[in-house]
Amino acid sequence: MLVKIRDRVFSGKRVSRDEALELFKSDDIFSLGALASSVAEKKNGKKVSFIRNRHVTPTNICVNRCRFCAFSRSKGEEGAFELTLEEILKRIRALNSHLKTISEVHIVGGLHPDWPFEYYLEMLLEIKRKFPEIHIKAFTAVEVDYMSRISGLSLEETFIVLKKHGLDLMPGGGAEIFDSRIRSRLCPEKISGERWLKVIETAHRSGIKTNATMLYGHIENYEHRVEHLFRLRELQDITGGFQAFIPLSYHPKGTEIGGFYSSGIDDLKTIAVSRIVLDNFPHITAYWIMLGEKISQLALHFGASDLSGTVIEEKITHSAGALSGESMTPEQLIYLIKRAGKIPVERDSFYRKVKSEK
Amino acid sequence: MKGIRSIEKLKVKNKPVKKNINRLTKKEGLRVFKDADLLDLGHMADDVRKSLHPEGIVTFIVDRNINYTNICINRCRFCAFWKDEGDPEAYLLSKNELFRKIEETINLGGTQILIQGGLHPRLDITYYINLLHEIKSRFNINIHGFSPPEICYIADRSHLTIRETLTLLKDAGLDSVPGGGAEILSDRVREIISPRKIKSGRWLKVMEEAHRLGMRTTATMMFGSIEKPEDIIEHLDAVRSLQDKTGGFTAFIPWSFQPGNTELSQQTKVIRHKLGKHSSHITPHASRIYPATAVEYLRVLALSRLYLDNIKNIQASWVTQGLKLAQVALRFGANDFGSTMIEENVVASTGVSYRVSKEDIVKAIKDAGFRPAQRDTYYKIIRYF
Numbered sequence: 001m002l003v004k005i006r007d008r009v010f011s012g013k014r015v016s017r018d019e020a021l022e023l024f025k026s027d028d029i030f031s032l033g034a035l036a037s038s039v040a041e042k043k044n045g046k047k048v049s050f051i052r053n054r055h056v057t058p059t060n061i062c063v064n065r066c067r068f069c070a071f072s073r074s075k076g077e078e079g080a081f082e083l084t085l086e087e088i089l090k091r092i093r094a095l096n097s098h099l100k101t102i103s104e105v106h107i108v109g110g111l112h113p114d115w116p117f118e119y120y121l122e123m124l125l126e127i128k129r130k131f132p133e134i135h136i137k138a139f140t141a142v143e144v145d146y147m148s149r150i151s152g153l154s155l156e157e158t159f160i161v162l163k164k165h166g167l168d169l170m171p172g173g174g175a176e177i178f179d180s181r182i183r184s185r186l187c188p189e190k191i192s193g194e195r196w197l198k199v200i201e202t203a204h205r206s207g208i209k210t211n212a213t214m215l216y217g218h219i220e221n222y223e224h225r226v227e228h229l230f231r232l233r234e235l236q237d238i239t240g241g242f243q244a245f246i247p248l249s250y251h252p253k254g255t256e257i258g259g260f261y262s263s264g265i266d267d268l269k270t271i272a273v274s275r276i277v278l279d280n281f282p283h284i285t286a287y288w289i290m291l292g293e294k295i296s297q298l299a300l301h302f303g304a305s306d307l308s309g310t311v312i313e314e315k316i317t318h319s320a321g322a323l324s325g326e327s328m329t330p331e332q333l334i335y336l337i338k339r340a341g342k343i344p345v346e347r348d349s350f351y352r353k354v355k356s357e358k
Numbered sequence: 359m360k361g362i363r364s365i366e367k368l369k370v371k372n373k374p375v376k377k378n379i380n381r382l383t384k385k386e387g388l389r390v391f392k393d394a395d396l397l398d399l400g401h402m403a404d405d406v407r408k409s410l411h412p413e414g415i416v417t418f419i420v421d422r423n424i425n426y427t428n429i430c431i432n433r434c435r436f437c438a439f440w441k442d443e444g445d446p447e448a449y450l451l452s453k454n455e456l457f458r459k460i461e462e463t464i465n466l467g468g469t470q471i472l473i474q475g476g477l478h479p480r481l482d483i484t485y486y487i488n489l490l491h492e493i494k495s496r497f498n499i500n501i502h503g504f505s506p507p508e509i510c511y512i513a514d515r516s517h518l519t520i521r522e523t524l525t526l527l528k529d530a531g532l533d534s535v536p537g538g539g540a541e542i543l544s545d546r547v548r549e550i551i552s553p554r555k556i557k558s559g560r561w562l563k564v565m566e567e568a569h570r571l572g573m574r575t576t577a578t579m580m581f582g583s584i585e586k587p588e589d590i591i592e593h594l595d596a597v598r599s600l601q602d603k604t605g606g607f608t609a610f611i612p613w614s615f616q617p618g619n620t621e622l623s624q625q626t627k628v629i630r631h632k633l634g635k636h637s638s639h640i641t642p643h644a645s646r647i648y649p650a651t652a653v654e655y656l657r658v659l660a661l662s663r664l665y666l667d668n669i670k671n672i673q674a675s676w677v678t679q680g681l682k683l684a685q686v687a688l689r690f691g692a693n694d695f696g697s698t699m700i701e702e703n704v705v706a707s708t709g710v711s712y713r714v715s716k717e718d719i720v721k722a723i724k725d726a727g728f729r730p731a732q733r734d735t736y737y738k739i740i741r742y743f
Contacts (some may be wrong), residue, residue, distance in 0.1 A: 027727065029689055031403040263725035264682030265689065294652035296682045301396050301653070339651040
């Protein structure tokens, strides 16, 4: 059956939902990896990109209390934190001198019950003013939806204002699994899958590129994953605004639903199937924070063409028992890529080459 | 590719037999190792694993790693465990501590103790004989003990031959011998990473004598320090040749050098000078050795499965690679998950520690698509999970 799917892919046809399911169920990880690799190579050759970036988490206080999340706190709860604008700028400044230049700051945080929309706008404005050369990748669809609600603006208006204040692009978080039944058990307070797609579509129409994610390995099954991937493929057909798809493996420690880590084999399979199904996405990212550096490196042989970034100070996954470190140096990333037999390319937020390493 | 085609033959063979005419030559092994695509290599190794273990069972042993002393005169440069005798952190376990550890192991369903330690300058054969006697008189447990460097040191200190030493230890209760201390069986490499440790010839000699006395042993390989692909082939070939003669190896265990807290990682510059300009693990900008990556681990593992056609079991090393990569390793040639490691000290001293429970191991094996089973030292299945 894999042979049939392979032939279809080679002849430029798209795989169907049934075929995607077949791929997930297949035990032949080698053919799966080879097929995904050939798709990846057709798009990106042997190039694997990474970026010098850092994460800033303005707060872990969140009105949503998702069952899979070990990071969020309620206001006043032990361990809750909220950063002032000066603290945020200090973090970026400290890193910028350390790494010479970082090219992107990634800002994602909780839905704070008291912060006004203006605080986020001020944040963008000040970062842009102090660090005009750094791209700001900020706010998941969930946060933007929240901002539109607290400000009373429409999604379109919200994006116009965010952009005006310095937002360059958006990450792909908050997608989890679109299926409403899974979502109601996983994150009942969070916006629906439909709404997530609507926010992202509006972002794309407003000229803001985004990523897309999928949280897998918890209580969903392969059908849910396939449906998730197809919803993304359909939206990308319309807008073309997605840059990369980032599958996120579930981390069980300290979460309400508990459970286990996904298997290394499932991680690689998910990368491969994503690469084959999402034929209209430029990149599949092996996010080493989630997968660990070992599986991320292997993912480069299963269709991934991007390793994400240096990250620096990752908080959210680490609160749920991440097995990875909180940061990697560009040298470490380059080493992993080269040792996988690929060509490292340092990129900016829009996947433009910054500096090539031999 | 020619190398690939010749090992393609392995895929259709049901059972690679001794002196299989299709077995990889050194030259073919080297070419496959250097040039084959990672997934092709894995696929071939997976097919060989399937033909040797068609039931889809992945085994593990419940045992404890007891390091009776960390005092060691060898001071290997890749090791973060050894201490000098006067060091405040130096220790020698008392017999009571040792017995307590064994009792705990048995209570946890353990069937074996892996007892290994440094080369302690004040211990001689009588210490070991007494120790073995005392353990055996108290406990019904398999003693998997003393790697070849320890056996040689005991022999030398007591002016005995290797054979005499092994005979005495066996009579006192030693059941099987672990394959540690093999590192890379290439004296060129040993001269640099462990100059005081026994050379390849003696390591092989201990194993041969043990096999001839009816003891089973494992074989290991530590790669990812400063060796070249040729050294890895040299190692595999030495193990395969001895296995042809004796058939005494139960399993092969490749694992990667863990550079944390070791002299080897701190003195890269010196070593590089000694080695000349090769040594691919040292990046030009960093004066440190990086650990072997996942891709390299799986390549070595798959090559081992293909090359060692006369050794039935290949172990995945979750202790050095983590559970996720160990799961993937089960599709790159490995059929055994090693030990549950009720206690592990040596790898942990390099800062690498993946603590997992027996339940984690059982779950990990199941999630990788296999049936988990607890085994004994001789790979006999004790119970399924």
